[in-house]
Amino acid sequence: MLAPRPADVTIAEAERLIYREGELLDDWQLDDWLKLYTADMTYLVPSPGMPMDCSPDTSLFLINDDRFRMESRVVRLKKKTAHSEYPHSTTVHMYSNLRIAAQDADGTHVHGVFHVSRYRDGITDIFLGRMRYQLVKQGEDVLIRTKRCDLGVDQLVPQGRLTIIL
Secondary structure: OOOOOOOOOOHHHHHHHHHHHHHHHHOOOHHHHHOOEEEEEEEEEEOOOOOOOOOOOOOOEEEEEOHHHHHHHHHHHHOOOOHHHOOOOEEEEEEEEEEEEEEEOOEEEEEEEEEEEEEEOOEEEEEEEEEEEEEEEEOOEEEEEEEEEEEOOOOOOOOOOOOOOO
């Protein structure tokens, strides 16, 4: 096995970052969560039932955020006027099967699966699927440049509001 290049992210670093992300989301520490992302970040969630290779350039995505849109989403979700999330939902993020899929000049590509449970107004929604990250090192920090969550369902149930961040 080759030794990792200095800019490569190890699986241990990737796990720490991804587990920390879930913890921050569950605790609704959205400002700290934003700090886990690079300035040139993208966050993608295709519509349910879309193929894994679909692109936001040709398909409808539920979430297609750059840094500005992500910051705007966080500001909106923190307000009391965000009726779908005030008071905040209770969420539990679980991640599994994390592995380094590739390492190249663009960063370290980490794949895995997620299960997010969301409880609000007596209703429990379950979101599950596959996730793909592109992680990069900036100095000593490991940050998320790209995150994509492909939902493992054909459709969202009528009450399945996707105001939570997967």
